[in-house]
Amino acid sequence: MEFRPTAPAEIDRVMEILADGRDALAALGIDQWQQGYPHREAIEADVEWGESYVAEVDGQLLATCMVSVRGDRNYDAIDGAWLTDSTSEEPRYAAIHRVAVAADAKGRGLAKFLMASAEQLARQHDCESVRVDTHPGNAPMRSLALSCGFTECGIIFVHEAGNVPNATPQRVAFEKLL
Template sequence: MEIIVRKTTHDDVLAAEAVLDDGRRALAQMDIPQWQGEYPNRIDVEDDIEHGRGYVAVDDEGAVLGTLAFTMDGEPTYDVIDGAWLTQSTSGAATYATIHRCAVSAAAARRGVMSALFDAVETMAREQGAASVRIDTHRANVRMRGLACKRGYTECGVITLPYEHEADPTRIAYEKVLS
């Protein structure tokens, strides 16, 4: 199966939302409280499209297999970390890219979709001059943590999300220095 990563379009909104719903269910099955409310949803997908940060992985027939948000705008939540980033950069003058809201459809799980998305993000980040890529995930999300480590990301510490709706707002933060 060929996996193509491209910008999310308005025609992808329902499929991308369904992928996020699959991700929510997978997290719930692992007893992870992350994403167990309304976030992320269609509004987030549409907002990502409007701001040019939404990406999908599709198969050779165009079916949406995975989704994520990629930005070079900096992440204010990453300005305070219990630990230390590998690169010295703040959200006000970010030299890093950020990955958010990543999920794979249940039908495409464990078929390399997220690795294809990460490959694309890392390539885009390099092309746009980023020194690194940062991501965070829930402590109990062993699949994402394992993928991050497998792909060369280093665990840098703990960040705390500023959202009241989060049952557990702490996240393990990772960074990969790009060469």
């Protein structure tokens, strides 16, 4: 397995993997990622910033995630407490978003590989921790975070949910010290 930045020519494949993730969330009755999000423009911006990553196995792109060390304003307020005292203005954490695995590649450890690879990337950027959040009903992602050694820290509210009618703005937030 190889973890590497997404090339611009691979955005279509990333969108397919994200569509598989969207379908999996819909099957769980979760409103996260519905109504067109994550949209292509977000992924194009991730690629432009060098924050979109893929997991490649035998020449096939099977999973994707976004890893940013630029801070996330959604993490500035939490109903609970982070393990580290770091803000989006002066981030000392990496944020993992948009974790998705192709439907035909589930159960092969790709999500754990993405999380471990994101941690390595965070260490390379001298981050103190890694943060991730998910919809309260996303039991698979919550379980993944805990199994990867993350601590549940509380609830955050995502500002972007306001762009999707009736979307749940609460997210369960996790952090792992490096």
